[in-house]
Amino acid sequence: MTVTEAVEPTSETAGASLRVDGLWKVFGPKADQIPGSPEGELGRDELRERTGCVAAVKDVSFEVDPGEVFVVMGLSGSGKSTLVRCLTRLIEPTAGDVHVAEEDVRNASEARLRELRRHTFAMVFQNFGLLPHRRVIENVAYGLEIRGVGRSERLDRAQEMVELVGLTGRDAVERRHHLRRVRETPEADREADQERERDRRATPLQRAGRCPARC
Numbered sequence: 001m002t003v004t005e006a007v008e009p010t011s012e013t014a015g016a017s018l019r020v021d022g023l024w025k026v027f028g029p030k031a032d033q034i035p036g037s038p039e040g041e042l043g044r045d046e047l048r049e050r051t052g053c054v055a056a057v058k059d060v061s062f063e064v065d066p067g068e069v070f071v072v073m074g075l076s077g078s079g080k081s082t083l084v085r086c087l088t089r090l091i092e093p094t095a096g097d098v099h100v101a102e103e104d105v106r107n108a109s110e111a112r113l114r115e116l117r118r119h120t121f122a123m124v125f126q127n128f129g130l131l132p133h134r135r136v137i138e139n140v141a142y143g144l145e146i147r148g149v150g151r152s153e154r155l156d157r158a159q160e161m162v163e164l165v166g167l168t169g170r171d172a173v174e175r176r177h178h179l180r181r182v183r184e185t186p187e188a189d190r191e192a193d194q195e196r197e198r199d200r201r202a203t204p205l206q207r208a209g210r211c212p213a214r215c
Helices: 044-051 080-087 110-119 136-140 142-146 151-164 175-183 187-207
Strands: 002-005 018-027 054-064 069-072 095-100 121-124 211-214
Touching: 018 080, 044 054, 054 080, 054 095, 069 080, 080 095, 080 121, 110 121, 136 142, 136 151, 142 151
Parallel strands: 121 211
Antiparallel strands: 002 069, 002 211, 018 054, 018 095
């Protein structure tokens, strides 16, 4: 399941939203020729047989209003993560439009895209996104560090998030030692710990009026 969460409207973000129109991501030869063509209407197996292409995201359109939680559900391999990566251009879409707070993400320059990722939207990755050589609290604060927030401020805000999700007392532990500990705990508890740590990395950005996406 993938969740994208719009920020609460403030004086800075009033009217902000996520708008996606006709988004495609096609993998394979001459992928740019598939959207809008007769082949684009084919089922997955027939499309692959005829063209060698796979449409991971096929003509997707939706809007997320300020303060709205928008949930994308589907089977494993159905394209949920690919869709979210297209929203932030971690994967380049094949066709379609993405607007965040009315800004055209698809036409943003590389420099502008870096700024958007630092200040406007964020993505919470799965387990591989956690840094094993850093303490739990440093993992939580990592997004703020990338944005250039000072050490004292980012650790204070990260500590608030650690306390919010009940990880107090584990925040000083290096990630590799934390992982060793959770390997000895029941699977459900281990996954909950790791998920809370991932989510809190994005939450300081959200509290600053940003827009996280979770995958």
